[in-house]
Amino acid sequence: MSANGTGPSLVLVLAVGVLVGCGVTLLLERSLTRILLGIILLGNGVNLLILLGGRPGAPPVVGLSPTDRMSDAVPQAMVLTSIVITFGLTAFLLAVGYRSWYLTGDDEVPDDLEDRQIVRRAERDEVATSDRGGEGANGDPEQVDPEPARRRLRRGDGAG
Incomplete structure (x- = not known):
């Protein structure tokens, strides 16, 4: 929680920036291994960004009165969906990288x-x-x- 309790901490914001920045930089490389690492870093950065939303330190609840307060499941569902998609894309890129390594001996993406x-x-x-x-x-x-x-x-x- 930040010093005044109104927003996310600077460390978390910097972590999101570093993860997304490094992920995008690795995505621009020609090696499938680096592209895979970029996808993983970018996915983790976006997941952290989604979880940063809301009031810091407060539970993710919806409703004003104590009787109709319930958990807001949208951020958790979005992150869970993002984790599953990132895992599927990771598995696909691993298979493509392995196949490229098996056929050509390297995992560099050739020019089209x-x-x-x-x-x-x-x-x-x-x-x-x-x-x-x-x-x-x-x-x-x-x-x-x-x-x-x-x-x-x-x-x-x-x-x-």
Whole structure:
């Protein structure tokens, strides 16, 4: 509980931030093992965030009078559901990582063919934009005509 009793403690908020930050950072890696650890950290951070809601130190109850006070089961149900989903995703990623290790000898996610084509298309569009001075019709940089670059590529004058 915080010093004034009105909100969650700074340590818990920092723990949520560190767990979620490290989880997202690990999710952006190429190794399935690191992605798996990122999923686990992110899931634990979100679970802790859900449980931080409410009054600190007070029981999770709904109702004002002592006769109609009952436990609020929504946060607990959400965390339990999140734990089950995280466990299922963890099991799936473990199976995918094991299969990748068994077939290729490593667990790195390879580049996709479509990803490479998108990168090449973006580079061509960037060249077309720079050839026109970065401006399209009426001097608007958002309205660049890619047709001259396409014609050059069809003739074989351009790189790509």
